Amino acid sequence: NGLMEGKRGLIMGVANNRSIAWGIAKALADAGAEIALTYQGDALRKRVEPLAGELDALLAGHCDVTDESTIDAVFETLAAHWGQIDFVVHAIAFSDKDELTGRYVETSRANFTKTMDISVFSLTAITARAEKLMTDGGSILTLTYYGAEKVMPHYNVMGVAKAALEASVRYLAVDLGNKAIRVNAISAGPIKTLAASGIGDFRYILKWNEYNAPLKRSVSVEEVGQSALYLLSDMSKGVTGEVHHVDCGYHTVG
Numbered sequence: 001n002g003l004m005e006g007k008r009g010l011i012m013g014v015a016n017n018r019s020i021a022w023g024i025a026k027a028l029a030d031a032g033a034e035i036a037l038t039y040q041g042d043a044l045r046k047r048v049e050p051l052a053g054e055l056d057a058l059l060a061g062h063c064d065v066t067d068e069s070t071i072d073a074v075f076e077t078l079a080a081h082w083g084q085i086d087f088v089v090h091a092i093a094f095s096d097k098d099e100l101t102g103r104y105v106e107t108s109r110a111n112f113t114k115t116m117d118i119s120v121f122s123l124t125a126i127t128a129r130a131e132k133l134m135t136d137g138g139s140i141l142t143l144t145y146y147g148a149e150k151v152m153p154h155y156n157v158m159g160v161a162k163a164a165l166e167a168s169v170r171y172l173a174v175d176l177g178n179k180a181i182r183v184n185a186i187s188a189g190p191i192k193t194l195a196a197s198g199i200g201d202f203r204y205i206l207k208w209n210e211y212n213a214p215l216k217r218s219v220s221v222e223e224v225g226q227s228a229l230y231l232l233s234d235m236s237k238g239v240t241g242e243v244h245h246v247d248c249g250y251h252t253v254g
């Protein structure tokens with residue numbers, strides 16, 4: 001389908017071919033979008049470069065969201081190549097895996113701050129830059145998890161961060177609405193990715209979802225990609241400030 005024909009945008013958070021961001025990138029490219037990817041550091045560059053090649057995507061460079069100058073550099077590259085953009089996907093989160101197990105009450109100040117900076121503030125930092133290039137309106141999408149709404153074992157400080165991320169989506173949606181820029185989140189069910197492997201008992205959480213979700217299975221990155229396509233295309237022109245569950249229905253029973 002040509003749903004994204006003529007649209008250009010940035011996808012942040014591809015670490016490898018199992019990343020949710022990669023599932024979204026493929027769905028968008030299939031629908032005709034022109035895509036730019038960033039990578040975090042040289043180790044990931046080796047993974048992301050060939051993936052960018054597969055989609056004829058622009059490699060917009062290294063971006064560590066804790067370093068504002070690297071965010072600026074990415075948006076300068078986009079301004080130079082394209083001038084204007086239509087969408088941004090933010091699929092970035094981090095927390096020390098030693099604190100994604102056991103009790104939330106034992107979270108350290110240092111990891112709390114770092115988790116919030118990388119997983120929450122980065123959406124606002126990126127949106128502020130994207131706004132300037134979205135001169136023809138746009139759609140911004142982030143990834144969240146049910147642990148924002150209910151206590152999930154081991155999700156701990158990341159659950160607190162996702163709650164703040166979801167609130168950010170609503171505030172950003174209001175700030176940018178008069179420019180026809182929409183801001184939404186997909187709350188994805190558990191998927192075995194690099195980031196997920198850091199969460200304690202992840203396999204158990206995955207199984208629990210499979211037994212209990214209405215669809216009796218876990219969601220795939222391809223399915224998250226298809227839902228992202230809806231939120232990033234004009235199909236969802238009237239939707240903003242929304243947290244859309246793509247979790248095989250788990251949130252209805254969990």
Ligand code: 0WD
Nearest residue numbers: 015019020064065091092093143144145190191193194195
């Ligand atoms: O079950 C899951 N996998 C779910 C993930 C369920 C619901 C939501 N999510 C969310 C995650 O919290 C995250 O926000 O989806 C988003 C994407 O996560 P993912 O696809 O599960 O994980 P992964 O493939 O590891 O990509 C996340 C990437 C990082 O990978 P690693 O594993 O190297 O930390 O986020 C990027 C990095 O590429 N990232 C950063 N990018 C720029 N600057 C930074 C940083 N400081 N830190 C992490």
